[in-house]
Amino acid sequence: MIQSFYHSIIFLFKTDTIVDIALEKASETNASLKIKLTPEDYKPEVDKKLKDYGRKVAMKGFRPGKVPASLIQKMYGKSILVDEINNLLSRTVSSYIRDNKLQVVGDPIPNREQADAIDWDNQSEFEFKYDLGLASDFEVYFDQLPAVPNYQIEAGDKELNETIENLQNQFHGHEHAEEAAEGDMLYGELTQERAEGEPFSTKTALPLNKVAEDALPQFIGKKKGDTLTFDIQAAFPDEKDRALATGVKGEEAAELQGEFTFTVEDITRNKPGELNQEFFDKVLGAGNVENEEQFRTKVQEIIGGNYEREANTLLRFTIEKTLLENIPITLPDEFLKQWLLEVNEGKFTPEQVEEQYDDFTRSVKLQLIKNKIAEQADIKVDFEEVMGVTRQMVREQFGFYGDDSQMSETIDRIARNYLMDDKNNGQNYTNMFNRVYDDKVIEYAKTQLDIQPQTVTLEEFKELAAANNNR
Known part of the structure; x- marks a missing residue:
């Protein structure tokens, strides 16, 4: 002011x-x-x-x-x-x-x-x-900032067993059942007598996980040869589910109504994948592990890598929060609010600017602090660094693996075309440059701050992450 x-x-x-x-x-x-x-x-x-x-x-x-x-x-x-x-x-x-x-x-x-x-x-x-x-003058003195916790997630047998169980359900097999239960698939003939026109009749499969909860008791307990009658819209209120159950097109399914009769001919149930070589190959790729012990070890490594990425994301957030809360910067609030209204040319009302102003100033202050750190540490970003990150992005998005010359040339061409795309006025290059710049600043800050490792359980980590996201 x-x-x-x-x-x-x-x-x-x-x-x-x-x-x-x-x-x-x-x-x-x-x-x-x-x-x-x-x-x-x-x-x-x-x-x-x-x-x-x-x-x-x-x-x-x-x-x-x-x-x-x-x-x-x-x-x-x-x-x-x-x-x-x-x-x-x-x-x-x-x-x-x-x-x-x-x-x-x-x-x-x-x-x-x-x-x-x-x-x-x-x-x-x-x-x-x-x-x-x-912005008001400020300095960044790392030695005057409080310690920053680096949470390391302890992945025990509980997390490992739950992950393997989820994988078994994801890569499931099938078995025939004598009596229908929740989640089963019923195969048979679906019919409807009609006062006018030809009666409706089709061989189909009814997925019980798509049946409305209050209609489900009509299906549970049915056996091969049983016949049941149900209201099609009550059992499948979602039009897409109705189309799936009846085998008709979406617009036709929307018109279906009244009672239908279904005769059960077969019942199948998802069967969790067995811990055998076929299952290991489906999950991890052919030949990567040869027995259950190796499989559990590999899954444990994957869990650890996933947790490490999540922990690094939270560490980055905590570093930024520490910088913001301990380096006071005053901004010209009235000027910025007026500027936001002018630069957006009527896209936002004063009330909307006011509502989003705190988030805006947080990003402004954080960028000022990062720029100051970059100046102090003489952090610079060159084109090859931007290309390196873009190449990796291309590999991940297109699933390119290997390092042969032809593959490398293809990746380079795609990366350069992405960075030099004139359709968005160089915004792709700007975004990738800022990403590299930001990463280098945070990595430097990690070397200067007092980072204290703290081991937590997965549940504790989730609570910490949720608490930080809500601030």
């Missing part, structure tokens, strides 16, 4: 084009840039562009390159002047912010009224003003 008193600190700055620019600070987080332009600043470039137009423009009644300069000036002079001054302002403001290392948040906001009052036909000297939002 702007303080009740006004104090001004002015910095004069000259660019290579001798542009006068002054920074006036109203508070720690609010400032303005005032820029004065004289003909010496913009005229040489304007004159150069007018001459270029004179050489290139084609005009009836004049030979190429012979259009009078006065006519070129009359027709194109104002638009060239406006474009050049806009370009000059953009370069000047960007250079000043960069060279003076101002921690600007949001974009500089030009004074619209001042700009609209310019008389482009008669003025030769111009003044412009840009409002700036600044």
